[in-house]
Amino acid sequence: MKKLKAKQASLRRRHTRVRGKISGTQDRPRLCVTRSNSNLYVQLVDDVTGKTLCGVSTLGAEFKATNKNGANVEGAAALGEIVGKKAKEAGISKVVFDRGGNLYHGRVKALAEAAREAGLEF
DSSP, X not given: OHHHHHHHHHHHHHHHXXXXXXXXXXXXXXXXXXXXXXXXXXXXXXXXXXXXXXEEETTSHHHHTTTOOTTSHHHHHHHHHHHHHHHHHTTOXXXXXXXXXXXXXXXXXXXXXXXXXXXXXX
16 A cells, blocks of 8 residues: 555656646647546646646547557557547647656557647647
8 A cells, every 4th residue: 555655646746746847828738648547538728727628538439439448559549649630620739748747658658659640749
């Protein structure tokens, strides 16, 4: 139990540090990634007004149509493509990437690279 609490505290500390340095605006929203063991959740957030511009997750209908698993790198890449397309539809081309305290590795990295390939700049 101590190990789990230490891990959660480290994640919280990293996330606080990252959020202190970045912020989303209307022109350049924050691409916020939340990762669980089995799913990924991505939102485009305007921190000035406090509004979510769009959000996608591995539980959504668009992702389920791809027949991928949200708990692996291939699923994260598919979700990155979906979020890139939705952002383009909303007229967003530049974002600030918020990894949510997670390491830039594995699913988070695959999602970011796929979003870049879909046309987002960060």
